Amino acid sequence: MSTWEGFLIALVKTVVIFGTVVQVAALMTLAERKFSAWMQYRIGPNRVGPFGLLQPLADGVKFIFKEELTPDGANKWLFRAAPILAALPAMMTIAVIPFTPDIVIGGRNFGSLAVADLDVGILYILALGGLAIYGVILGGWASNSKYSLMGSLRASAQMISYELTLILTILAVVVMSGSLNLREIVESQPTVGHWHIWTQPLAFVMFVVATFAETNRHPFDFSECEPELVGGFHTEYSAMKWAMFYIGEYSAMTMMACLTVVLFLGGWSVPFWESAPWFVCLAAFLAKTSVFLFLFLWVRWSLPRFRFDQLMRLGWKVFLPLALINLLVTGALVSLF
Amino acid sequence: MVKITVNGRVVDADPTKPLIRACHDNDVDVPMYCYHPGLSPVGSCRICQVEVKQGDTPGRVMVACRTQPVEGMIVDTESPKAHATRRECLEFLLKNHPLDCPICDKAGECDLQDYTYDEGQAEGRSNEPRRPMEKRKSLGEVIVLDEERCILCSRCVRFFEEVPKKAQLTVSDLGSRSTISTFMDRPLSGNYQGNIADLCPVGALTLKKFRFQARVWNLVKMASTCVECSRGCSIQVEVLRGSDVKRFRPRANEKVNGHWMCDVGRFAFGHANAEGRLEGARILEGVTMLQFPIEDGLCAVRDALMATKGALFVLSPFCTNEEGQALLDLAKRHQGEIAFVAPGPNALKDDLLHTGDPCPNRRGLTELGIAGQAPGDLLKRIASAKIAIVAGERVVELLGTAAVKGLPGTVALYAFECHPVESRALRCEIGIANHVERAGTVVNVDGIRGPLAAVKPAPRGVRALGRHLEDLARLSPRKETASR
Amino acid sequence: MVIVKRKELSLSEKLYIPEVLRGLSVTFRKMFEPKITRQYPEEPLVKTDVTRGQPRLVVNENDTIACVSCGLCEAACPAYAITIDGGETDRAIEREPVRFDIDMLRCILCGFCEEACPKDAIYMSDELELADYSREALIYDMDKLKRPKAALQKRIDYVNRINTRWQTPSST
Numbered sequence: 001m002s003t004w005e006g007f008l009i010a011l012v013k014t015v016v017i018f019g020t021v022v023q024v025a026a027l028m029t030l031a032e033r034k035f036s037a038w039m040q041y042r043i044g045p046n047r048v049g050p051f052g053l054l055q056p057l058a059d060g061v062k063f064i065f066k067e068e069l070t071p072d073g074a075n076k077w078l079f080r081a082a083p084i085l086a087a088l089p090a091m092m093t094i095a096v097i098p099f100t101p102d103i104v105i106g107g108r109n110f111g112s113l114a115v116a117d118l119d120v121g122i123l124y125i126l127a128l129g130g131l132a133i134y135g136v137i138l139g140g141w142a143s144n145s146k147y148s149l150m151g152s153l154r155a156s157a158q159m160i161s162y163e164l165t166l167i168l169t170i171l172a173v174v175v176m177s178g179s180l181n182l183r184e185i186v187e188s189q190p191t192v193g194h195w196h197i198w199t200q201p202l203a204f205v206m207f208v209v210a211t212f213a214e215t216n217r218h219p220f221d222f223s224e225c226e227p228e229l230v231g232g233f234h235t236e237y238s239a240m241k242w243a244m245f246y247i248g249e250y251s252a253m254t255m256m257a258c259l260t261v262v263l264f265l266g267g268w269s270v271p272f273w274e275s276a277p278w279f280v281c282l283a284a285f286l287a288k289t290s291v292f293l294f295l296f297l298w299v300r301w302s303l304p305r306f307r308f309d310q311l312m313r314l315g316w317k318v319f320l321p322l323a324l325i326n327l328l329v330t331g332a333l334v335s336l337f
Numbered sequence: 338m339v340k341i342t343v344n345g346r347v348v349d350a351d352p353t354k355p356l357i358r359a360c361h362d363n364d365v366d367v368p369m370y371c372y373h374p375g376l377s378p379v380g381s382c383r384i385c386q387v388e389v390k391q392g393d394t395p396g397r398v399m400v401a402c403r404t405q406p407v408e409g410m411i412v413d414t415e416s417p418k419a420h421a422t423r424r425e426c427l428e429f430l431l432k433n434h435p436l437d438c439p440i441c442d443k444a445g446e447c448d449l450q451d452y453t454y455d456e457g458q459a460e461g462r463s464n465e466p467r468r469p470m471e472k473r474k475s476l477g478e479v480i481v482l483d484e485e486r487c488i489l490c491s492r493c494v495r496f497f498e499e500v501p502k503k504a505q506l507t508v509s510d511l512g513s514r515s516t517i518s519t520f521m522d523r524p525l526s527g528n529y530q531g532n533i534a535d536l537c538p539v540g541a542l543t544l545k546k547f548r549f550q551a552r553v554w555n556l557v558k559m560a561s562t563c564v565e566c567s568r569g570c571s572i573q574v575e576v577l578r579g580s581d582v583k584r585f586r587p588r589a590n591e592k593v594n595g596h597w598m599c600d601v602g603r604f605a606f607g608h609a610n611a612e613g614r615l616e617g618a619r620i621l622e623g624v625t626m627l628q629f630p631i632e633d634g635l636c637a638v639r640d641a642l643m644a645t646k647g648a649l650f651v652l653s654p655f656c657t658n659e660e661g662q663a664l665l666d667l668a669k670r671h672q673g674e675i676a677f678v679a680p681g682p683n684a685l686k687d688d689l690l691h692t693g694d695p696c697p698n699r700r701g702l703t704e705l706g707i708a709g710q711a712p713g714d715l716l717k718r719i720a721s722a723k724i725a726i727v728a729g730e731r732v733v734e735l736l737g738t739a740a741v742k743g744l745p746g747t748v749a750l751y752a753f754e755c756h757p758v759e760s761r762a763l764r765c766e767i768g769i770a771n772h773v774e775r776a777g778t779v780v781n782v783d784g785i786r787g788p789l790a791a792v793k794p795a796p797r798g799v800r801a802l803g804r805h806l807e808d809l810a811r812l813s814p815r816k817e818t819a820s821r
Numbered sequence: 822m823v824i825v826k827r828k829e830l831s832l833s834e835k836l837y838i839p840e841v842l843r844g845l846s847v848t849f850r851k852m853f854e855p856k857i858t859r860q861y862p863e864e865p866l867v868k869t870d871v872t873r874g875q876p877r878l879v880v881n882e883n884d885t886i887a888c889v890s891c892g893l894c895e896a897a898c899p900a901y902a903i904t905i906d907g908g909e910t911d912r913a914i915e916r917e918p919v920r921f922d923i924d925m926l927r928c929i930l931c932g933f934c935e936e937a938c939p940k941d942a943i944y945m946s947d948e949l950e951l952a953d954y955s956r957e958a959l960i961y962d963m964d965k966l967k968r969p970k971a972a973l974q975k976r977i978d979y980v981n982r983i984n985t986r987w988q989t990p991s992s993t
Contacts, residue, residue, distance in 0.1 A: 002923050035852070038851070038856075040847045041851065041855070041857045041858075042856060042858045043858040043860075091980075205838070223990065298849065301842075301848055302847070302848040303841060303844055439890060439891030439893065439916075439939045439940055439968070440890075440914060440915060472915065473915065516905070549890070549907040549908055549909050549916050550907070552892035552905075554896060555896075578904075581918070713842070722915075
């Protein structure tokens, strides 16, 4: 394989993955509205295109043509940088997610459908995921608005608190699979019986809850708590800048759903068909991801919002000790057997 | 004065006036239709019945308008007996009174309507139809009579007998067909016909000019003074939606006009409602008059006054005392001469109210030290002056529109007027408010001060003359002319 | 003062998860139930007897307007939406409006005008749509407000029916 070919293959993979992520983020806005409508006996958007499928496009056009407002006294550069910082980390972390096993077409092996196959994939995700908080904090602070500031402060406290749980639960999985490489983690759970959801049920539950907090989703969306904070950290944002926050949020959801699948549900592994071809594996991966994406929406339209002190109590007093104990026990058991 | 007890309260009463007057003077409400404080009482409607006790006699229900107050009289206007009697009277009055309130111009200020509401007589007990009568009977140029609505109180009949002292109306026919009519069906004449529309306690007599023009509760009403002659009758100005003066009505003032006013004054809202007002300021630029903001107009006047001494100030007799004083001060400051236009008496003079003098504030301006001068003499003075300032409502009209137009170009004419002025001499003209748009005082022929009220807002860009003069006095002589 | 005692939570409730799942199951089931959304322009609004739409003026069978411009609706209107100027006619009822404007932007569709009218000349029609391209076009004059009596009959009957419930007809 020449350098050129390698470059071309990497380019195609990158375009496919990022294109898909952005598309998924757009479709998620539609899905959000559709599912919420169905749960409330409504129909949801159905005017733009068949079943309202072109609604995200219409929204995008609207966002582009809306007036961009910058509040008086805002820090202009940070105000502009914040939406980008909010959207970037989620898109970048998706780079290390392996979607398929090695793709073999006509006897040629093109490698796994992933932008990069990093040995420190988990660390990369955690490092970049930690940056997502900057978008929220800067957005809130640079707006020069008390609602935004309050929202961003809450969000930062919440994201930092739950990052601990998130890391500790991931570590439990890492201990189980013995690798920081996401591809190897997937390969360590080839059949349904090997999925870490069975070996690490507690870690799985805590991880899923922590992803909700990490992505600022309901029922932990204190950064944009409408009744108290108008719009939270993006109160002062409008048009495409505002849309960037949403692209960031939905990308983060997509990314977190992928990560959950990779860590706990065996990634691309197809239940009861170990030697499935790569496209079946991809389909399996996407199906599993969709379930978690749906879970994000489902929870949002079902549960009431927590109170901030309840959230903090849950994070520090329940999840952190549990995650630590879980890791300790896992470590002990793994070293023993 | 005698002491009587009204509803448990001991009050002073004038024995020469009927009991109802004593009640009204002491804020005790007694309904009345045929009684009117300006007319002799007849006691025909019987609605003012009250219970009266005197000495040891049991209470008797009597008509308050035909009973004289006597020392020690005990009056109860609200006793069940009095109420019952009044209710019966009311029911009879309503028997043939049509349910016309939605189309009746009196609705809202109708004594019969008000008292029916008070007594709660909403439903009739009679199943017979009301007597049909003439709904639109013209009584001359001013008044229309609706015979169905008439309750035969005869106030209108007595008015012509007692006030102009020339009977013109009578109650004709008999029984339920009784109606008000003129002698030999001749139309009403005289300058006081409009008063009977105010007098009528119901909507039987209405003014042709006000008919269906407005609902009375939509009218904004303010106390003011009539400016059509030097009598200065106290009036009420009624304006619809802040734009149209719909009525002038007399306001009771024993010292000036009693309860009446003449038709000339009553229908003089042509001036108040006139279109084509002069708005802002217009200044001569080259050969044409161009529109400018008021400040520029005032600057032009100021500059002219500063440049030339001995200006001639010509006032309108419609100027209020305050405006007269301000102009007098201005004239003194610039060593000018001052006079007001004083046309001679007109033919409208009569023995009752109209003085025949078209200058409403002649006395007030004269007392300030401004002399009145005939229009012809004033025009000659203007023509020979270098600079003349004419100020006030209708001043050009009183000087003679044609004569002002023909003034020689040698005189620089500056005008404060309600309407655009046409003259070769004109240098600048500034719009002012008329007598229903500005406040002030005028003094009538007998030296009694009357208020003018700003009942409606002046058109855009128009201010009262007083405001212009204030600003003119404030404009510093050193200040440069505002940019044109 | 009422003291509400907090409900003692059971273990499963304290654990959140079972209750969360219960909540999720509710919303999930609701997703498949029939929808109640009305597709508005295609599916017209349902008009019943009590539908109280926009005020309209009654035109009698003989093409005369029932209104006598008494101004009671104008006075009753809490939003000052109505402006009436009266004028004289040759008909038996001497008065009729020469100008009757309802500013539909101001109108709050409260129906006070209908209640106030002594001549049964203004009724809340079943017309519900109110949209236009300019503010001026939404100040409805008499021509826009006039409706033949037949078009308003449903509402007239309804109002008469509910009024007679507590009113005895007067002989006058």
